[in-house]
Amino acid sequence: MAYLAPSEFVPKLIEAGESKIMMSTKDTLIRAFMAGAILALAAAFAVTINVQTGQPLAGAVLFPVGFCLLYLLGYDLLTGVFVLAPLAVWAKRPGCTWGGVLRNWGLVFVGNFAGALTTAVMMAIYWTFGFAAEVDPVGQAMAITGEKRTLGYAAYGAAGWLTIFVRAVMCNWMVSTGVVGASMSSTVSGKVIAMWMPIMLFFYMVFEHSIVNMFLFPTGLMLGAKFTIADYLLWNELPVVLGNLVGGLTFTGLMLYSTHYRTSPKRNAAELKIAA
Template sequence: MAYLAPTEFVTKMIDAGESKIFMSTRDTLIRAFMAGAILALAAAFAVTINVQTGQPLAGAVLFPVGFCLLYLMGFDLLTGVFTLAPLALIDKRPGVTIGGVLRNWGLVFLGNFAGALTVAVMMAITFTFAFTTEPNAVGKAIGHIGEGRTVGYAAHGAGGMLTLFVRGVLCNWMVSTGVVAAMMSTSLSGKVIGMWMPIMLFFYMGFEHSVVNMFLFPSGLMLEGNFSIGDYLLWNEIPTVLGNLVGGLAFVGLTLYSTHVRTGAKRKAEAAKPTLVAAE
């Protein structure tokens, strides 16, 4: 599992951010759509495991399979571009602008949402026999997740909103660490192991991931969840997106960049000459 030094993989992070900013609209949307869809399938897979085994750890251990697959196929999540794209701007890469960064974020958001929503509809159909019966056990569990993580936060007012935001920060701290960990290795096994650990952690801890939620909450609305679209946007998606932005950029992108690319001034050794003591 060949390992790259921090200065090498942080340079790869900047290069990746630059390439995403200059990617065509078509390619950006396709890659974002597929990333949202695959991550949604992984979320449905994990909830199914939790319901059938009664062991949340089992779902968390296996959920990263979706993240690993979408990353290895070169697809893009909003959480990843939150961390990578700004680095090309901060590094003053030619032609990179704030507008280019925002364009990339906007397109990836739309693509992720479309992909996650597509899978949400398809899974709702499978959970209800095309909406002809009540949701099965997994469908009901998804509906309850939507309630707990919208109106559940709202019940705590400002404290709930702060908790939601902080869980979004913690989530992308881990998810972006997974993105970076994949760049630390040049082997397939090294990349997968590097990604698996932080993604498992975020899922088991119940942190808030904006793209996973693009699947869970629309699904919940279709599966008899007792909350509204307004609840979803105000008491989950918007604060989660903001938390994900802060977590990925502040705790992963900027910290690595500031210490491995723009390093602090090195301490200069004093050119102290040995003192010669004249013999008397």
């Protein structure tokens, strides 16, 4: 599998973060657009599987195909750059600043949203014969999901907001681990296996992913779901983006950087012997 140890792949992550910050606006937007579009299509694929088989595990097992494809193609998700871009600043790479990080995050957010929304429109047309027919069972499931994951959280007030935030933290803990997985091997099969496992976990556990939700909720609204854009922003997208940021930045990026790049001096065997 040509496995790379953390001490070997963490520097590659830092180089990737530097590349994201220094990338042109055009390339950043195109790569983010395509990432959002592909991940949205994978979400539609997984929901279709869940509805047609009645087995959520089947959808979770197959959903990572989209994630793996977009990373092998070199596209960018917001949840990924939440981890990669700060690494270049912490490592003091030339030209890498927090202003550059925020610029990258903003552009990737816009690109991801545009891509996910484009797929949402196409899938809504697909499920309704161009809005000329009744919504099919998969479309109905999309609408119900949107209601449960906005109004369902709102029913619990602050506790609901906290719950969705925590689900988002755990989501990008896993998703960003999948991003790291793409650097764990020098072979395509090794990269795919390393990415597949944490992505399958996040999807089956129904954690909250900001880019997947950029597809699910606009689709739900187009298919007649009973919630508003304000409900979506306040009771989903806002806490999910914040949670994804915290989860990826702390549980993945900061931890890998702290122990595999900025390693502390090893304990001295002679001093330990004297102390004993």
